[in-house]
Amino acid sequence: MEKRKRVLLKLSGEALAGEKKTGFDEETVRKIAVQVKTIVEDGNEVGIVIGGGNFWRGRTSESIDRTKADQIGMLATVMNCIYVSEIFRTVGMSTEILTPFACGTMTTMFSKDKANELFKKGTVVFLAGGTGHPYFSTDTGIVLRAIELDADMILLAKAIDGVYDSDPKINPSAKKYDEISIDDVVKQKLAVVDMTASVMCMENKMPLWVFSLNEENSIVNAMNGKFNGTIVSA
Numbered sequence: 001m002e003k004r005k006r007v008l009l010k011l012s013g014e015a016l017a018g019e020k021k022t023g024f025d026e027e028t029v030r031k032i033a034v035q036v037k038t039i040v041e042d043g044n045e046v047g048i049v050i051g052g053g054n055f056w057r058g059r060t061s062e063s064i065d066r067t068k069a070d071q072i073g074m075l076a077t078v079m080n081c082i083y084v085s086e087i088f089r090t091v092g093m094s095t096e097i098l099t100p101f102a103c104g105t106m107t108t109m110f111s112k113d114k115a116n117e118l119f120k121k122g123t124v125v126f127l128a129g130g131t132g133h134p135y136f137s138t139d140t141g142i143v144l145r146a147i148e149l150d151a152d153m154i155l156l157a158k159a160i161d162g163v164y165d166s167d168p169k170i171n172p173s174a175k176k177y178d179e180i181s182i183d184d185v186v187k188q189k190l191a192v193v194d195m196t197a198s199v200m201c202m203e204n205k206m207p208l209w210v211f212s213l214n215e216e217n218s219i220v221n222a223m224n225g226k227f228n229g230t231i232v233s234a
Contacts, residue, residue, distance in 0.1 A: 006045040006119065007223070008127070008146045009036070009155045010138070013053035013080055015213050022054055029087045035219040036124060037093050044223065045119040047149065049127050049142040050084060052076025070134035077138060078103060081128035094123040100132030115149055139193035143200045153207045155222055156192070161212035162230035163192055179231040182208070192232055201234050208232035 011032065018025025040046055055076040058069060078099060085095040096118050098110040107128060108114065118125050130141040146154050160168070161176070165188065168174040182201045185192050192198070192210060201208060211218050211229025221227060 005043070006047075006149065006151045007039075007153055007155055008047040008049060008142055008149070008151045009157060009219065010142045011048065011050045011084075011157055011213070012159070013051040013055065013076065015157065015159065016050070016080060016084065017054040024054070024083055026087065029084055030091065032084075032213070032219070033088045033091045033093070035217060036088065037091055038220050039223045040093065040122060040124060042223070045122075047115070047119075047125040047127055047145065047151070048081070048084070049138055049145065050077055050080040051138045052080060055079065067134040070130075070136075074101075074129045074132070077130060078107065078128045081126040082106060085124070085126050088124055094121065095126060096123050097126040097128050099129035101129055103129075112148055119149075136196065137194050139197040140200070143193065143197040143204075143206060146206055147200065147204045151206070153209055155219065156208055156210045157213035157219060158210060159212065159214065161215065161228060163190055163210050163232065165190070177230045179233060182232055182234050185232055201232075205234040207234050 014021065016024055016029055018028040036046055052073045056073050058073065081097045085097055088095050097107040098115060099107040100110050102109060110127065115125050127141070127145050130136055130138050131144060142154055163177045163180055163185065164174040166174045182198055186198050192208060209222055209227065209229060209231055211222055211227065215228065222229070
């Protein structure tokens with residue numbers, strides 16, 4: 001695998017919670033931080049998007065308007081980025097959180113120029129708050145930012161170790177793909193990312209690398225040619 005320069009890493013909120021399933025597990029986050037530090041020190045530029053599932057999973061009550069539910073989710077991603085960025089700092093990295101809406105003094109407003117400026121300084125850029133609009137997931141958010149920031153690829157660190165033709169938890173005979181096109185992902189409804197994000201990847205030729213966060217040093221391995229997941233080509 002050729003060495004990449006700029007990558008956007010997607011972490012699920014649930015992954016941050018570890019076995020607790022909610023909130024944060026500091027040891028889990030610290031292990032991620034050490035890996036990201038390694039790839040930054042190797043000369044790569046890293047942006048990070050985090051889901052909010054350790055705090056909020058969509059519209060959980062019919063009493064809550066969809067727009068308001070999505071706004072809660074956006075704020076959950078901001079909380080996650082504030083926490084994770086602080087853990088990153090404890091292992092010696094420079095970080096900054098960019099959001100598409102104002103959060104007082106806690107974050108900085110997103111712009112491509114600002115992000116590029118931070119990348120050049122070796123800062124890990126946390127892209128929180130999704131797109132800033134309801135009805136768009138963090139999948140769409142990371143694809144949008146990856147395209148806008150001219151990323152080489154998106155790293156999707158999941159609980160599963162790649163893309164399968166069916167759910168391996170249900171079907172023990174499920175086939176894992178080493179590589180599959182985003183067109184085939186859409187045709188087979190494999191739900192690697194949501195449909196909006198998939199179409200954006202197709203139109204803008206943005207590759208996705210899907211792998212297990214639980215594998216030892218999986219982020220570093222993906223960057224150094226020891227990739228055990230699935231490449232979703234565009």
